[in-house]
Amino acid sequence: MRLTQGTFSFLPDLTDEQIKKQVEYCLDQRRAIGIEYTDDPHPRNTYWEMFGMPMFDVRDPAGIMLEVNSCRKTFPEHYIRVTAFDSTHGTESVVMSFIVNRPKNEPGFRLVRSEEPGRTIRYSIESYAVAAKPEGARY
């Protein structure tokens, strides 16, 4: 099952050319680009690992792509996303993020039903990959 998270989640994966264009746009908006990776793709897992510092003073997408590619090389079977941080006073948060790398095989999510008192059922989802293996060996 293909994971969809973040901006452009319903589009096919962006090509490197398209990633460059998006990064160019973010840099023009004076946003700082960060690169993050994880092997726990649960939608409520907002805290992915940072790959290096956010790049506050990089001016050109070529510099960002260097880092994206070095992250892909280090974690070829992880989810990797590019985040754009807007430091404008009052915003000061990540305003855009999109996935730039994903594992070859994505097993997807299981719907977990738990019985609660009074025949109530609570639902949650669980990633098959996360349930099967420990961190670092999942994909």
Place this chain on the structure above:
Amino acid sequence: MTVNATRETTAGPAAPAAASPAPTVGAGGSVASVLADTGVNELLLELDRDLIGLVPVKTRIREIAALLLIDRLRRERGFSAGGPSLHMCFSGNPGTGKTTVAMRMAAILHRLGYTRKGHLVAVTRDDLVGQYIGHTAPKTKEVLKKAMGGVLFIDEAYYLYRPENERDYGQEAIEILLQVMENNRDDLVVILAGYKERMDRFFESNPGMSSRIAHHIDFPDYQTDELALIGERMLDVMHYRFDDEAKSVFDEYLKRRIAQPNFANARSVRNALDRARLRHAYRLYSHPEIASSDEALTTISAADLLASRVFADAGPGTETAQ
């Protein structure tokens, strides 16, 4: 089942945005129309006006500009036009304008449409080389990332290589530099600068570096009249001027100063002028009655220059460079 966690408030433009930033010229573009389009002529004129002397440097910049223009025309007509390698090395004596030209180079290449952003990142050995194992690569890469799309200027590049210490990390920085200079040729321009002999020795021990740099530009020493002109420019910027007598005294000063050791071209001129300003200020300070007019405040007279040690002792080699 589809999981969608879009929480972001703003999105970028639609993904396949395909607007080319480069200004396009009609299919029948001629040299004249491209020239007018890019404003290269004004750029070269400006360069001629602002920089005194430096003929080989200007010639090379003109050639590069011409090449980029012609390449553009060729591309429009469907001939192959691979991006030329523009890594450069500036070598010359102290004070010949290497750093000044490098600063301008970033703007020039941007206006010629070669670099995308036109900023300049100036670094020295400290910014590239780390202090312990594993520290150098991230540091160098950080700097290279910053310089992407612009110009990376490495001042006194020969310090990167220290042959006397075989465990020096400079070599590591050089290797990363070489790799990026080769692979990201379209993304950044590297300019090395340094004194002539030391740069030559640096290239001897790093032939890979030498062969990856297409343009080795020598900065010649300035002639006396050029230095006098530079001095006047500097004074003009600082809102000072020489009176008639001071002008000829300054020429004489230059002649004597050039003969002395540690002469650093334009930098020596700047230092001489700074010292003349000190004496000028002190002269006005000790005679407050003459300091009232604009004339007095802006005019450097012969006495301010004649007090220099260069005149005090005619024998060469007495004044140490300051």
